[in-house]
Amino acid sequence: MIELSDIHKTYRAGSGEVAALRGIDLRVxxxxxxxxxxxxxxxxxxxxxxxxxxxxxxxxxxxxxxxxAASLDAAGLRGLRRRIGMxxxxxxxxxxxxxxxxxxxxxxxxxxxxxxxxxxxxLALLDRVDLADQADKYPAQLSGGQKQRxxxxxxxxxxxxxxxxxxxTSALDxxxxxxxxxxxxxxxxxxxxxxxxxxxxxxxxRRVCDRVAVLEAGRVVEQGVVAxxxxxxxxxxxxxxxEEGGDADDAGAGGPGAGRTVRLTYRGExxxxxxxxxxxxxxGVDYSILGxxxxxxxxxxxxxxxxxLVGGDVDAALAQFAAAGVAVEEIDR
Amino acid sequence: xxxxxxxxxxxxxxxxIGRAGVDTLAMLGxxxxxxxxxxxxxxxxxxxTGRGQLLAxxxxxxxxxxxxxxxRSVPFIILLIVMIPVTVVLVGTSLGVPxxxxxxxxxxxxxxxxxxxxxxxxxxxxxxxxxxxxGASPRQIVFDALLPEATPGILAAATVTAIALVSYTAMAGxxxxxxxGDLAVRFGYQRFQTDVMVVTVALLLVLVQVLQMIGDRAVAxxxxx
Numbered sequence: 084m085i086e087l088s089d090i091h092k093t094y095r096a097g098s099g100e101v102a103a104l105r106g107i108d109l110r111v112x113x114x115x116x117x118x119x120x121x122x123x124x125x126x127x128x129x130x131x132x133x134x135x136x137x138x139x140x141x142x143x144x145x146x147x148x149x150x151x152a153a154s155l156d157a158a159g160l161r162g163l164r165r166r167i168g169m170x171x172x173x174x175x176x177x178x179x180x181x182x183x184x185x186x187x188x189x190x191x192x193x194x195x196x197x198x199x200x201x202x203x204x205x206l207a208l209l210d211r212v213d214l215a216d217q218a219d220k221y222p223a224q225l226s227g228g229q230k231q232r233x234x235x236x237x238x239x240x241x242x243x244x245x246x247x248x249x250x251x252t253s254a255l256d257x258x259x260x261x262x263x264x265x266x267x268x269x270x271x272x273x274x275x276x277x278x279x280x281x282x283x284x285x286x287x288x289r290r291v292c293d294r295v296a297v298l299e300a301g302r303v304v305e306q307g308v309v310a311x312x313x314x315x316x317x318x319x320x321x322x323x324x325x326e327e328g329g330d331a332d333d334a335g336a337g338g339p340g341a342g343r344t345v346r347l348t349y350r351g352e353x354x355x356x357x358x359x360x361x362x363x364x365x366x367g368v369d370y371s372i373l374g375x376x377x378x379x380x381x382x383x384x385x386x387x388x389x390x391x392l393v394g395g396d397v398d399a400a401l402a403q404f405a406a407a408g409v410a411v412e413e414i415d416r
Numbered sequence: 417x418x419x420x421x422x423x424x425x426x427x428x429x430x431x432x433i434g435r436a437g438v439d440t441l442a443m444l445g446x447x448x449x450x451x452x453x454x455x456x457x458x459x460x461x462x463x464x465t466g467r468g469q470l471l472a473x474x475x476x477x478x479x480x481x482x483x484x485x486x487x488r489s490v491p492f493i494i495l496l497i498v499m500i501p502v503t504v505v506l507v508g509t510s511l512g513v514p515x516x517x518x519x520x521x522x523x524x525x526x527x528x529x530x531x532x533x534x535x536x537x538x539x540x541x542x543x544x545x546x547x548x549x550x551g552a553s554p555r556q557i558v559f560d561a562l563l564p565e566a567t568p569g570i571l572a573a574a575t576v577t578a579i580a581l582v583s584y585t586a587m588a589g590x591x592x593x594x595x596x597g598d599l600a601v602r603f604g605y606q607r608f609q610t611d612v613m614v615v616t617v618a619l620l621l622v623l624v625q626v627l628q629m630i631g632d633r634a635v636a637x638x639x640x641x
Contacts, residue, residue, distance in 0.1 A: 135549055157553075164551035175542035178640045179564040189550040192560065221640040241550075 084277050085111040085134055085245065090143035092129050092301075103129040105301040107143070113244070116271050116278040118288040118309070120324055121298030127281040130298065131247050134279060135167045136160060148244070165193060168238030172250035174230040176222040182233050183209060183218040189240040208236040212266065228259030235266060239274075246270070248280035252287060264290045268381075285328035289313060289380050297321045310380045314348050314387065315410070342393035344373065345401065348410040349386040359388070362403045367395030389414070427609040433599065437619060440595040442513050443585045444623075447520035448578050455525035455577070456570070458484070459532025460558060466533075470544070470554055484526040492523045493587050500591070516593035520584055528577040535569030536562060568639045575631025579624050586620075596620050 092104040103126045111117040121127045132138040133145055136152050145152040147163060155163060176185050187205040190196055196204065209215045212232040222230055231251060238246055248267070252260040268291050270276050282288065288295050288309060295313075296306035297320055305318040316322045349356075354377060363370055375388040392400065401411050462484070464470050465477035490498070499519040500510040507514045539562055547561040563570070586597020596616045604613025 137545060137549060161551035161553060164549055167549075169546070169549040171542055171546060173540075173542050175540065175546035177543055177561060177565060178540075179567060179638070188547075188560070192547075192550055192552045192556050223641050237550075247549075 084113040084148060085109075085279065086144075086146040087130075087133060088144040088146070090130075090133055090140045090145070092126070092133070092138065093141045103301055104133075104140070107133075107301075107303060109296055109303065109306075111277060111279055113277050114271070114275045115293045116267070116280070116291050118292035118295040119279070119281045119298055120283065120285065120288050120295060121281075121320075122283055122324070125298040126301040127283075127298055128249060131249055131279060131281045134245070134247060135164050135169065165189065165241045166243050167245045167247060168241070168243040169247040169249065170231065170234040170238050170251045172253050174222070174227075174234045174254075176230060176233055176237070178222055181219050181221055182214065182225070185222065185233055186236045186240055189237060193241060205236075205240065208239055209233075211239075212236045226259070227255050228262055231255060231259070231263050232266065235263070235270070239270070243276075245277045245279070248278065250282060251280065253282065253284070260287070261290070267291055283324075285313070285324050289328075289378075291381065293381070297324065310350065310383055310385065313380055314350070314385060315412075342391050343397055344389065344391050344414045346412045346414055347386075347388045347390065347404055348412070349388075350408075350410075351383060351385075353408050354384040354386045356407070358404065358407050358409065362400050362407075363395075366397075366400040366403065368397055368400045369393045369395065425611045425615060427603065427607075427611050428615050433596070433615060433619070436594055436596045436599045436616070439513055439593065440582070440585055440597070440620075440623070443516050443520060443588060443593060443595055444578065444581055446513070446517045447524065447581055447585075448574070450517065450521045451524040451528050451577060451581070452574060454521060455528030456532055458525060458529035460536065460562075462529055462533040463536040463562075464554075464558070470557060484529055487522060487526040488530070490523075492519070492584050493590065495519050495523050496587060496590050503591075511592045513593050515591045516585070516588035519591075520581060520588065523584055524577055524581050527580060528573060531573030531576060532566075532570055535566045535573055538569055539565045568635045571631060571634045571638060575628060575635070578627050578631070582620060582624055582627070596623075 087107050087109045090104050090107040091102070094101045094103055107130060119127055119130060129138055133140055134147065136145065139153070147167070150163065152160070152163060177188065180188065183202065183205045186208050187201045190201045190204060206215060206218060209218055212235055214229060214232055214236070217225060217229060222233065225233065234251075246267075252263050255263060264287065267278060267280075271278055271291075278291075280287070280292070292309050294307065295309050296303045297312070297318060298304070299320045305312060305316065305321050312321060313325065316325055359370070362368070370390045370392050373389040373391055375386065377384070377386040379385070404411050458480070462477065462480055465473040465480065467474065467477070496516075496519045499522060503510045503515055503518045506518050509515050543561060543565055544557060547557045552561065583597070585593070585595045586601065588595060589598030589601055596619055600613050600616040600620075603609045604616060
């Protein structure tokens with residue numbers, strides 16, 4: 084669906100040059116939700132703008148839906164952009180137009196439908212994002228979450244197959260963030276919409292993405308299925324991002340305690356299985372819990388526990404956990 | 417000079433004041449419409465050709481900018497006189513209300529253009545980016561996004577410009593254009609007829625107040641923030 088090959092982007096800044104992207108290779112499949120996470124300055128916002136060519140790569144190839152984007156002329160590029168919706172951190176609604184006029188705006192630019200049809204379609208979209216009753220208000224009269232939902236409705240006006248989300252929830256509070264993320268997930272399911280989002284919050288990735296790429300200093304340092312990257316991060320940046328999100332579980336793992344420290348990672352249904360007590364009884368191992376959490380990655384339940392194991396047959400216990408499908412990782416203290 | 421009215425305004429010829437008022441309004445109306453007609457596109461071009469903007473053209477921007485600055489730095493009274501040959505070509509005469517309008521427009525349009533440029537700079541860049549992301553052409557971005565978003569700022573700019581034009585018209589007496597300002601200078605100042613001065617200045621004050629009020633109302637009407 085979207086393919087970025089060896090993308091470089093260099094900006095001229097004063098006398099020198101700044102490399103924002105240094106050789107990015109990404110492939111986003113149709114219908115998936117793909118997240119790009121990184122700290123500010125990592126090159127996320129340049130990266131997402133490569134897809135609809137709001138910024139042009141200094142080198143490399145952008146292919147969208149089988150078309151080499153750089154080969155398009157001005158009219159072709161405008162056509163491509165109409166097939167790619169985009170929402171923004173600061174919503175970027177037109178303050179001079181009402182909510183329904185904002186949603187109608189891309190259709191009006193396209194100039195294909197009649198006036199009444201445009202309005203009808205805009206109203207239908209507003210209804211989809213539960214804002215039909217706000218149609219004739221101005222954006223300044225709405226809350227942040229409502230504005231972003233107008234942004235989503237507007238982005239969907241031309242029935243795009245791809246939706247780009249540029250830090251779409253970074254200006255929202257946690258509750259409205261959840262609402263907007265839920266909406267994105269629903270749209271992904273209902274319309275088969277391919278979504279590419281950039282964020283600096285691991286929580287956003289955990290809630291909606293299928294796959295994730297971790298960006299640092301213009302390079303992809305780790306990518307893969309969200310559960311894999313999230314539960315066993317390999318790169319230091321990934322680990323730091325997970326910790327910043329408050330999603331690390333081994334905060335207390337440095338405390339005093341005898342025995343061996345292990346981290347157990349459960350995925351799916353084993354999360355809810357009463358394994359720990361049974362295995363402890365059978366192997367005579369005693370345990371103290373140093374840290375842990377049970378949560379969801381998209382719809383996948385998972386649990387992570389950091390334990391100190393004392394006495395009994397620790398090796399047998401670890402083997403039993405592994406046999407039950409729990410990932411076991413021993414931690415040095 | 418017939419002494420109409422009370423002794424308090426012994427020198428005031430109300431018919432003359434009326435004619436002068438009409439002249440001022442005619443100069444103001446004519447020059448304001450043309451100033452907007454010339455200055456608005458000029459301001460849009462200044463903005464669009466600026467660094468990092470939609471149609472960034474450093475050379476064109478530099479030239480336009482110098483032209484605007486040159487015109488803005490010439491004192492209006494000099495402009496009135498220097499413009500005479502051009503004015504004759506444009507409107508067939510360099511005298512009276514028609515003769516005053518070309519120099520008024522040339523004096524005010526660059527000023528208005530700069531104000532328009534800064535009003536456009538106030539438009540959120542994100543809105544322009546969003547329009548681009550929707551596949552808008554540069555033309556659509558200007559007419560469907562930029563100008564509507566900048567409307568309150570442009571109306572405020574037009575109000576400031578209209579009031580500046582009122583004071584420019586006072587100098588238009590040099591080319592025999594008449595008007596209230598001219599009366600104030602010729603009778604009130606040069607002939608020491610203080611009553612004429614007071615009446616004309618009071619009327620100019622009323623005009624400025626009314627213009628500001630209309631401008632503020634228009635800005636408020638179009639503001640959605």
